[in-house]
Amino acid sequence: MNDYSDGAGLAVLAGVYLLFFIFAIAFYIVGSIFLMKIFEKAGVQGKWRAWVPIYNYMVFSKLGDLSPWLILIAIGASIVLGWIPVIGQIIGVAAFVVTLLAAWRVGLKLQKEPVWLILYFFLQLVWLGILAFDKSRWNTAIPAAPWAGNGFLSDRTSWAGIPDQTPAGGYPTNPVTQPGAYPPPAGYQPPPPPAGYAPPPAATPPAATQPPVTPPSATPPGAPEPPTTPPAPPTTPAS
Numbered sequence: 001m002n003d004y005s006d007g008a009g010l011a012v013l014a015g016v017y018l019l020f021f022i023f024a025i026a027f028y029i030v031g032s033i034f035l036m037k038i039f040e041k042a043g044v045q046g047k048w049r050a051w052v053p054i055y056n057y058m059v060f061s062k063l064g065d066l067s068p069w070l071i072l073i074a075i076g077a078s079i080v081l082g083w084i085p086v087i088g089q090i091i092g093v094a095a096f097v098v099t100l101l102a103a104w105r106v107g108l109k110l111q112k113e114p115v116w117l118i119l120y121f122f123l124q125l126v127w128l129g130i131l132a133f134d135k136s137r138w139n140t141a142i143p144a145a146p147w148a149g150n151g152f153l154s155d156r157t158s159w160a161g162i163p164d165q166t167p168a169g170g171y172p173t174n175p176v177t178q179p180g181a182y183p184p185p186a187g188y189q190p191p192p193p194p195a196g197y198a199p200p201p202a203a204t205p206p207a208a209t210q211p212p213v214t215p216p217s218a219t220p221p222g223a224p225e226p227p228t229t230p231p232a233p234p235t236t237p238a239s
Contacts, residue, residue: 027125030125030129031124031125033132034128034131035050035128036051037132037133038063038110038131039059039063041136041137043138043163044162045161054071054072057071057099058071058072059159059162060099060102060106061098061102062165063102063106064101064102064106065102065105065148065154065155066098066102066147066153066154067153067155067156067157068157069157070098071095071098074095075095077091078091078095100120103117106131107120107131108142109139109140110131110134110136110137110138111139142171143172
């Protein structure tokens with residue numbers, strides 16, 4: 001009885017593992033097809049790049065303006081240190097964050113708002129499928145990434161067959177960091193003022209105040225003051 005139960009349990013466990021393996025293979029095949037389509041939009045040469053494990057997400061990171069070596073380091077660290085509690089989970093989360101940042105930049109180049117990252121976070125395969133088969137076109141003329149210029153995060157590699165992601169003429173002005181330098185779109189008109197609005201009166205500049213001017217004195221300084229009463233007439237001596 002025990003032998004039969006053990007055999008049935010092993011058969012169920014093997015079936016579960018086999019089913020999981022089939023789903024993993026199917027997920028990988030579908031994901032590779034979606035990545036291949038996204039790579040084609042980006043002008044990447046060679047469809048094989050989307051089918052090589054690890055390397056395909058290195059290319060994805062490069063298209064997302066991140067150093068592709070970050071993915072390789074994260075995966076290598078998870079293989080070596082993944083068995084350590086907590087540390088292995090932290091490394092796995094770090095690798096996912098790298099792909100999340102790359103997905104944000106890739107989405108911007110395919111005209112997707114940052115809110116699309118929510119879909120990538122929960123349903124990565126659906127996100128890849130939408131970007132792969134919608135009518136969006138690859139456009140690198142977006143503001144530079146916040147980590148641009150950082151030697152550790154920014155992409156400084158040059159791989160044959162993968163176009164440089166720096167837009168021609170340099171990155172456009174970022175309206176968030178430089179709002180004053182961002183030109184309004186063509187045909188933009190400012191909204192009209194509300195009804196009954198009157199602009200405040202122009203402030204009148206205060207008149208320049210000058211100290212009163214004292215007329216110059218006719219008497220030079222240091223001279224005796226003139227008498228205020230006339231002198232008495234001379235007296236006649238008695239004869």
